[in-house]
Amino acid sequence: MPAKNNKPNKSVRFNIYWMYGVVILMLIVLLLTGENSMNKEMAWTEFQQFAQENVFEKLVVYNRRNTLEATVREGKRELVFKTDTAKLGKEPKVTVKIPSADKFSDFYDKIETEHHVTTRVTYEEGEDTLWNLFLSMLPFVLFILLFVFIMRRMSGGAGGGSGNVFSVGKSKAQLFDKNNDKKITFRDVAGLSEAKQEVEEIVSFLKNPARYTELGGKIPKGALLVGPPGTGKTLLAKAVAGEADVPFFSLSGSDFVEMFVGVGASRVRDLFRQAKDKAPCIVFIDEIDAVGRARGKNLNMNSNDERENTLNQLLTEMDGFGSNSGVIILAATNRADVLDKALLRAGRFDRQIHVELPDLNERREIFGVHLRPIKIDESVDTEFLARQTPGFSGADIANVCNEAALIAARNGKKFVQKEDFMSAVDRIVGGLEKRSKITTAGERNSIANHEAGHATLSWLLEYANPLVKVTIVPRGKALGAAWYLPEERQITTREQLLDEMCATLGGRAAEELFLGKISTGASNDLERVTKQAYAMVVFFGMSEKLPNLNYYDSTGQDWGFTKPYSEETAKLIDHEVQRIIREQYERAKRILSEYAQGHNTLANVLLEREVIYSEDVERIFGKRAWISRSEEILEQQEQTAKTE
Numbered sequence: 001m002p003a004k005n006n007k008p009n010k011s012v013r014f015n016i017y018w019m020y021g022v023v024i025l026m027l028i029v030l031l032l033t034g035e036n037s038m039n040k041e042m043a044w045t046e047f048q049q050f051a052q053e054n055v056f057e058k059l060v061v062y063n064r065r066n067t068l069e070a071t072v073r074e075g076k077r078e079l080v081f082k083t084d085t086a087k088l089g090k091e092p093k094v095t096v097k098i099p100s101a102d103k104f105s106d107f108y109d110k111i112e113t114e115h116h117v118t119t120r121v122t123y124e125e126g127e128d129t130l131w132n133l134f135l136s137m138l139p140f141v142l143f144i145l146l147f148v149f150i151m152r153r154m155s156g157g158a159g160g161g162s163g164n165v166f167s168v169g170k171s172k173a174q175l176f177d178k179n180n181d182k183k184i185t186f187r188d189v190a191g192l193s194e195a196k197q198e199v200e201e202i203v204s205f206l207k208n209p210a211r212y213t214e215l216g217g218k219i220p221k222g223a224l225l226v227g228p229p230g231t232g233k234t235l236l237a238k239a240v241a242g243e244a245d246v247p248f249f250s251l252s253g254s255d256f257v258e259m260f261v262g263v264g265a266s267r268v269r270d271l272f273r274q275a276k277d278k279a280p281c282i283v284f285i286d287e288i289d290a291v292g293r294a295r296g297k298n299l300n301m302n303s304n305d306e307r308e309n310t311l312n313q314l315l316t317e318m319d320g321f322g323s324n325s326g327v328i329i330l331a332a333t334n335r336a337d338v339l340d341k342a343l344l345r346a347g348r349f350d351r352q353i354h355v356e357l358p359d360l361n362e363r364r365e366i367f368g369v370h371l372r373p374i375k376i377d378e379s380v381d382t383e384f385l386a387r388q389t390p391g392f393s394g395a396d397i398a399n400v401c402n403e404a405a406l407i408a409a410r411n412g413k414k415f416v417q418k419e420d421f422m423s424a425v426d427r428i429v430g431g432l433e434k435r436s437k438i439t440t441a442g443e444r445n446s447i448a449n450h451e452a453g454h455a456t457l458s459w460l461l462e463y464a465n466p467l468v469k470v471t472i473v474p475r476g477k478a479l480g481a482a483w484y485l486p487e488e489r490q491i492t493t494r495e496q497l498l499d500e501m502c503a504t505l506g507g508r509a510a511e512e513l514f515l516g517k518i519s520t521g522a523s524n525d526l527e528r529v530t531k532q533a534y535a536m537v538v539f540f541g542m543s544e545k546l547p548n549l550n551y552y553d554s555t556g557q558d559w560g561f562t563k564p565y566s567e568e569t570a571k572l573i574d575h576e577v578q579r580i581i582r583e584q585y586e587r588a589k590r591i592l593s594e595y596a597q598g599h600n601t602l603a604n605v606l607l608e609r610e611v612i613y614s615e616d617v618e619r620i621f622g623k624r625a626w627i628s629r630s631e632e633i634l635e636q637q638e639q640t641a642k643t644e
Helices: 016-033 044-052 074-081 101-114 129-155 193-207 233-244 263-278 305-319 360-370 382-387 394-410 418-430 441-460 494-504 506-515 520-538 567-594 596-609 614-621 625-643
Strands: 039-042 056-062 067-072 093-097 120-124 174-176 222-226 248-252 281-286 327-333 351-354 467-471 481-484 611-613
Touching (some): 039 044, 039 074, 044 101, 056 101, 067 074, 193 327, 193 351, 222 233, 233 248, 233 281, 233 327, 248 263, 263 305, 394 418, 418 481, 441 467, 441 481, 441 506, 441 567, 441 596, 467 614, 494 506, 494 567, 506 567, 506 596, 567 596, 596 611, 611 614
Parallel strands (some): 039 093, 056 120, 222 327, 222 351, 248 281
Antiparallel strands (some): 067 093, 174 248, 467 481, 467 611
């Protein structure tokens, strides 16, 4: 029996290059058949005979090639070409090889005299045939190249790249493959201990899914990272992928947005198709609020239907009829309050992981990570740096370390020292020093009294933030600045808010008390105090006439165009805000009047040295009173414990 042919039948697939070949072939045929007029070669002797009979209408002599090209008169074409005139074309020509241009000139002069020939003769140098052929084909070659370029852009080439018509619906997600990219692990993420603890379960599932499925459990399909900018949400998501050793798709919410209708939904479908092919994997969508905002809001403001279609497709892919096993969605946003409720329900984003600003211990760990590649000496203490950067995010700390290294390199140092880090903190918080800015003696005196007022009150008030440094050197937009070390607390009492407001108003109060006039230098202080007083009345319910009321909308709707209170209540709010600020301003002037001598001494030191530190303030006013009382209480407790 003949052996069976087991080779599979290969189906012929269409290739875009076939179109290129057809177009090129058509252009070549057009080029070859474009000139339909007849062209006949004629001997020199035969040409002489016809020329004497005045057969030719025009002669073009090419000196360089020793040839001529003759155009036959209409009534003489049958005589020369011996064929029907319908087959000759529009302008049939005769080509003749002549001995030389000089001999032709002699011949033509002779027949013109003897036979009265009226043929027009022109002489040309003549050009290269190959060059003429190239010039004639150049437009077609350019057209072919343009056509190929357009077709490749439309089809995206062999790989279907981005930026073309047919790939506009493709996902723009960047793939960090476990085999090709440098992995980021939890070791590279300092702090965020609570957030890391919550995502460890996701890592454990991706490493060993059978451990959970055997007991009937299901891992959360998605986790939403919520927190301020720069706290490490994206870094934490990459660390999850690195720890789990799986592919990681990363893209932004704005990558779904396009000018074409339906593109966002198409990109969502393509993203999940790629993710299913790579499963188990992680899909990370940064700034998801770009497409995940609540639907149906502001219908009369022309809401974006395309964004809502994209959100609907995202909801369907995350928890639709299809199976997305092995695909875990991580997303990050700064505005979880504006997200659609359907996106946050169980089965989609089951968990909200809050990534807050780092506390003291976490900042110490973050400094430890970012100080690894930096050459430092023994003067650098991470504990001190952590205390000097309250409220800094992880990105801010990374910026501090980089700025300190640049400052040290600018000064020609071999190691980064403590003073470089302090200069970096000052640079980031207050801006670049502007010692070249011209200020008059009166302005410097006003700035010194203003900053001394802040420093005095912050030292004397119990709940005000302790002072670190005061300067009258202009930085950024500020003519003077004061650095404080705020207490890291979770809740704030009414007394603490009032003390902070009083210290903030100390600059304006000092100007009025000791200079007898006020200036525009307190505009930023007044802005902060006004917002703080308004928050006390409207949000925190700390007003005497409007106690225990809160007009803040945590759902993100912000009440639309109407206020949640009447005009009478609005007037009462204004009066309460004015009363609080007025009382704290009078309090600030009263304290400064009591300690006028110390304030003036502090202002003079500022004028002389331009920069003072907390040690200088302590020498003038002594230790803060409540700190001394706290130390006495601690000593009494220790003595009591020893006696017992």
